[in-house]
Amino acid sequence: MLAGALDQAAPALEIKGIHKNFENFSALRDIDLTVRQGEMLCFLGPSGCGKTTLLRIIAGLETQTSGSIVQSGRDISWLPASERDYGIVFQSYALFPNLTIAENVAYGLVNGKMRKAEIQARVAELLAMAGLPTAGGKYPSQLSGGQQQRVALARALATNPGLLLLDEPLSALDATVRVRLRAEIRRLQKQVGITTIMVTHDQEEALSMSDRIVVMNHGVIEQVGTPMEIYERPASPFVANFVGKVNVLRGQALGGKRFRVGKMEIECEASEGSFRLGEDVSLYLRPEDRVAEHLEAGTPYRLGVLVNKVEFLGGLCIAEVSAEALGGQSLGLHFSLNQMHDLGICEGRRIDIALRASRIRVFSTGRDQA
Ligand code: ATP
Numbered sequence: 001m002l003a004g005a006l007d008q009a010a011p012a013l014e015i016k017g018i019h020k021n022f023e024n025f026s027a028l029r030d031i032d033l034t035v036r037q038g039e040m041l042c043f044l045g046p047s048g049c050g051k052t053t054l055l056r057i058i059a060g061l062e063t064q065t066s067g068s069i070v071q072s073g074r075d076i077s078w079l080p081a082s083e084r085d086y087g088i089v090f091q092s093y094a095l096f097p098n099l100t101i102a103e104n105v106a107y108g109l110v111n112g113k114m115r116k117a118e119i120q121a122r123v124a125e126l127l128a129m130a131g132l133p134t135a136g137g138k139y140p141s142q143l144s145g146g147q148q149q150r151v152a153l154a155r156a157l158a159t160n161p162g163l164l165l166l167d168e169p170l171s172a173l174d175a176t177v178r179v180r181l182r183a184e185i186r187r188l189q190k191q192v193g194i195t196t197i198m199v200t201h202d203q204e205e206a207l208s209m210s211d212r213i214v215v216m217n218h219g220v221i222e223q224v225g226t227p228m229e230i231y232e233r234p235a236s237p238f239v240a241n242f243v244g245k246v247n248v249l250r251g252q253a254l255g256g257k258r259f260r261v262g263k264m265e266i267e268c269e270a271s272e273g274s275f276r277l278g279e280d281v282s283l284y285l286r287p288e289d290r291v292a293e294h295l296e297a298g299t300p301y302r303l304g305v306l307v308n309k310v311e312f313l314g315g316l317c318i319a320e321v322s323a324e325a326l327g328g329q330s331l332g333l334h335f336s337l338n339q340m341h342d343l344g345i346c347e348g349r350r351i352d353i354a355l356r357a358s359r360i361r362v363f364s365t366g367r368d369q370a
Contacts, residue, residue, distance in 0.1 A: 010073055012037045012163060012195035013058065018067035020053055020219075027053050028219045031067065040189050040196045042206040045216035046242065051199045052167060054216075058197065059165055060084045072162060086163040087156030091171050093148035095140040101127070101151050102136035108159045126154040129188060146177035153185065157192060164189070166198040170205060182209055203243050207231065215239050231286075233270070237363050240284045247331045249283040250365065259283060259362060262327030266301060266355070271362035280365040287318065287334040289356040292343055301355040305331070310340070310347055319345055321353075 011034045018031035028050045035041055043051035056062035058069060060081035068077040076084055087108075095104045105123045114122070127133055130150040132143075140148055149169055156164060169185070170178045186209050189196050200206050206213045207227040215222045215230060215238075223235040234240035237248075251261035253275035259266050261283060268283065275281055295302055305321035308330070317340050322330045333353070335345060345351060 010037070011035060011070075012039075012072060013197075014070040015054075015058070016068045016070070018054070018057060018069070019065045020050070020057065020062070021065045026219055028057075028064075031221060033214060033221065033224065035195060035197065036211075038193045038195055039211040040186065040198065040209060042210040042213050043197065043199045043216060044203060044206040044213050044243070045201065045222075047201060049216040050219045051201075051216050055165055055167055055197060055199050058163075059086060059088055085161050086165050087159065087161040088165040088167065089149070089152045089156050089169045091168040093140065093145070093152045093172075095148055095151060095155075097140050099139075100136065101132070101138050101140070101143070104140070104151055105136075105154045105158055107155060112159070122158065126158055127151075129157075129191070130154040131184065144177070145173050146181055149173065149181060150184070153188065157188075157194070162195065164194045164196040166196065168199055168201070170200075171202070178205075185209065207243070213243075215242065217242070232359070234284070234361060237282065237284070240361060240363075245287050245332065247285045247287065249285065249326060249329050249331070251281050251283055253277060253279040253281050262323070262329065263325050264301070264303065266357050266360065268360040268362050269358045270360060273362065273364065275362070275364060281362050282365045284361040284363065285331070285355065286359065287332050289359040290331075290333050291354040291356065292335070292339065292351065295352050295354055299354045301357050302352060303354070304350055304352050307345055307347055307349045307351060310345065312337075317345075321351075 013035035015031055015033040018028055020028040031054060043054060045051050053062060057064045060079060068075060070076065071085065102123050105126050106119050109119045109122060123136065127136055130153060132147060132150055135143065135147065143151065170181055173181065182205060198209065210227055212224060212226055213230050214224050217238050223230060223239050230239060231244050234243065240246045249261050251259045254260055254265065255277055257268050257271050259268060259281055303323050303325040305323045307319050307321050309320040311318040315337050317335050317337060319333050319335055320330055321333060322328055343351060
């Protein structure tokens with residue numbers, strides 16, 4: 001194999017058995033993770049789950065209590081931050097207010113061996129890449145929040161680091177700018193091909209931007225997977241609840257992959273655990289996992305439901321329905337506005353639907369209450 005090909009295969013970062021205690025508080029436990037070359041990875045989880053602490057340990061801004069970090073084959077566990085190979089962007093743009101945009105971007109280059117003309121060319125290239133080709137002479141206060149964050153990104157990429165770390169880079173921006181910048185960051189990341197780790201608590205951000213997502217909760221990793229894997233095959237009730245909307249139906253195990261919910265017997269092909277006969281289980285069903293058109297007498301898992309409430313969100317509507325067949329349990333179901341019209345869905349109306357049982361995930365009820 002060629003040396004280049006070997007380099008390609010080496011992981012960008014290996015996080016091995018990281019623990020972090022703040023005095024008696026355990027902020028991270030047993031963190032093992034391999035980050036692939038060139039991928040965009042998101043640490044996703046609720047406030048306090050430890051994602052920023054993990055990012056800061058990778059950056060050398062915080063020390064781990066135990067465990068190691070290897071970057072491109074080199075153990076960097078105890079290397080000071082200044083000697084590590086990464087660029088970082090924080091939530092607050094952290095630009096130097098008294099320096100021009102060009103000087104901000106050039107900041108990491110001026111102490112290196114580059115000549116002035118080379119620095120100017122590199123800064124121009126970075127500003128063009130960040131979509132701000134004419135902003136070099138301005139000061140940070142003359143730019144919008146979104147523009148300042150693009151500059152912060154250009155500055156982080158200036159020295160061609162091996163790793164880009166993004167700590168909630170979009171959370172200080174308003175919703176429209178955030179959505180635009182999401183796509184912009186992803187485009188830049190792909191263009192440069194730089195391995196990137198982003199911390200976010202925003203599931204939409206993680207789903208739309210990542211190659212893989214690391215879902216964290218209470219200092220541990222709950223699941224690592226592609227956005228689709230995380231959404232379609234959540235490994236735990238926490239992941240199912242935290243990423244996307246989900247309905248939880250209570251039922252009992254009947255053996256194998258069969259479960260009883262109210263009066264219905266449901267075979268859930270996607271259930272993975274083994275359950276005791278009669279064990280209380282929770283069945284997780286996404287709001288879109290229903291069929292409402294072209295139903296026939298023999299359509300599996302067909303049931304009549306009463307529409308209790310309709311929430312109109314524009315092109316998408318949420319119908320809250322309850323079903324006698326499910327023992328009176330409620331479900332929130334998504335319908336497009338056109339489906340709402342075509343099927344005549346409105347409050348107080350009875351309609352027929354069928355559950356997509358093959359998509360249901362089943363967990364022991366004890367687990368989702370833990
Ligand atoms: P957020 O999105 O709110 O920043 P997070 O998932 O990034 O949350 P961390 O900032 O990593 O969470 O914090 C994880 C836990 O460790 C929290 O309970 C926090 O209070 C605690 N913690 C973080 N830094 C310190 C510190 N320097 N001293 C004591 N406890 C800390």
